Amino acid sequence: MFKLISTDGSARRGELYTPHGTVQTPAFMNVGTQAAIKGGLDAADLEEIGCQIELSNTYHLHLRPGEDVIKEVGGGLHATGGLHATCGLHATGGLHGFMNWRRPILTDSGGFQVFSLAKLRKISEEGVSFSSHIDGRRIFMSPEDSIRIQSALGSDIAMAFDECVENPSTHGYVADSCMRTYRWLVRCKEELSRQSADEAVTNRGQALFGINQGGIYKDLRIEHMRRIRELDLPGYAIGGLAVGETAETMYEILEAVCPEAPEDKPRYLMGVGTPVNILEAVCRGVDLFDCVMPARNARHGHLFTGRGIINIQNKKYERDPSPVDPECGCRLCRSFSAAYLRHLFKAGELLALRLAVMHNLYFYNRLMADIRRSIEEGSFSRFMEEKKELLGKRI
Numbered sequence: 001m002f003k004l005i006s007t008d009g010s011a012r013r014g015e016l017y018t019p020h021g022t023v024q025t026p027a028f029m030n031v032g033t034q035a036a037i038k039g040g041l042d043a044a045d046l047e048e049i050g051c052q053i054e055l056s057n058t059y060h061l062h063l064r065p066g067e068d069v070i071k072e073v074g075g076g077l078h079a080t081g082g083l084h085a086t087c088g089l090h091a092t093g094g095l096h097g098f099m100n101w102r103r104p105i106l107t108d109s110g111g112f113q114v115f116s117l118a119k120l121r122k123i124s125e126e127g128v129s130f131s132s133h134i135d136g137r138r139i140f141m142s143p144e145d146s147i148r149i150q151s152a153l154g155s156d157i158a159m160a161f162d163e164c165v166e167n168p169s170t171h172g173y174v175a176d177s178c179m180r181t182y183r184w185l186v187r188c189k190e191e192l193s194r195q196s197a198d199e200a201v202t203n204r205g206q207a208l209f210g211i212n213q214g215g216i217y218k219d220l221r222i223e224h225m226r227r228i229r230e231l232d233l234p235g236y237a238i239g240g241l242a243v244g245e246t247a248e249t250m251y252e253i254l255e256a257v258c259p260e261a262p263e264d265k266p267r268y269l270m271g272v273g274t275p276v277n278i279l280e281a282v283c284r285g286v287d288l289f290d291c292v293m294p295a296r297n298a299r300h301g302h303l304f305t306g307r308g309i310i311n312i313q314n315k316k317y318e319r320d321p322s323p324v325d326p327e328c329g330c331r332l333c334r335s336f337s338a339a340y341l342r343h344l345f346k347a348g349e350l351l352a353l354r355l356a357v358m359h360n361l362y363f364y365n366r367l368m369a370d371i372r373r374s375i376e377e378g379s380f381s382r383f384m385e386e387k388k389e390l391l392g393k394r395i
Helices: 042-048 059-061 068-075 094-099 111-116 143-153 173-195 218-229 247-260 275-283 295-301 331-335 336-346 350-377 380-391
Strands: 002-008 010-016 021-025 028-029 053-056 104-110 119-123 128-131 138-141 157-158 207-212 234-239 266-271 288-290 302-305 308-311
Touching: 002 138, 002 295, 002 350, 010 068, 010 350, 021 028, 021 350, 028 350, 042 350, 053 380, 059 104, 059 111, 068 143, 094 128, 094 143, 104 111, 104 143, 111 128, 128 380, 138 143, 143 173, 143 207, 143 234, 143 302, 173 207, 173 218, 207 218, 218 247, 234 247, 247 275, 275 350, 275 380, 295 302, 295 350, 331 350, 336 350, 350 380
Parallel strands: 028 053, 028 288, 053 104, 104 157, 157 207, 207 234, 234 266, 266 288
Antiparallel strands: 002 010, 010 021, 119 128, 128 138, 302 308
């Protein structure tokens, strides 16, 4: 599943093997929550901007259109994935066919959305009952339900169902929650084994990642990682961060928990983040990232560039004939001026959103490629110091 190629300090350069191809790590997963990138990008656009792996949301796709629809229609399109020589798997249909995306997909479990979007939720040992944020109907989701949904979707990586606690929460509550999340993880592993043995399974090579929880308590984070690593899963995520705590606290948690994660398995920091967050996390040993922020910021005209973050709607760009970022190779910067993009935003044209989102996601994918290159060359520390101040600067 994962091969560690080289290291530079704690920064890691690796390859993640899936039924739909190999992901070069560290990597950023572009977030297509409802099987689409907000801003009008399709699968061909994702390939153009260098996206290696796409992330979709179990909770949202379960509510609309439903995993049964996706499995049926996606399979009916006869979309086939890549054949990986190592695992010998040929995954077909499901979410890949539905959105015509032939590269790897990760689906999150829906746990975060249940705890952040759903109203009137009630947690029990069996799972969580909640009201849909769309129409208010009552829904129950167990660890087994989450895995069954993800199995029908046919993602290459399925995330375990976990409880996302609020920060801050008491040490006692977080400790109890960690144990429940562990018990749920065991059930997820057992359910995925059952699903993968079914002849009608969408993707027999689907892998399960466990999720480390523990709030902002280092002792709980370490204990929980030690416990879940005993299950020998294909990968491990660090969840429940970037939800209100300071960046410094997040970095301290990563410093404590990453050394406890298996060295030969990928490490995924969920929901992070800014370019500076990513550099700091790579420095501490993280391999995978996802975040809606770059696409969301783009839709409001906030664009990442090699010299800092700009707001394209500022008047200073009204007559600017140069590209948004002269060093960028995305479609926007190759073809249009900053003045034109500003005009599109001011005129309310949908093309503004599309071009801006393509730019920011291209920027992130290129940043990850540069990070990988610097680790290979043994120059990551110097690269990080050179980039940190620039990438976090607002112009």
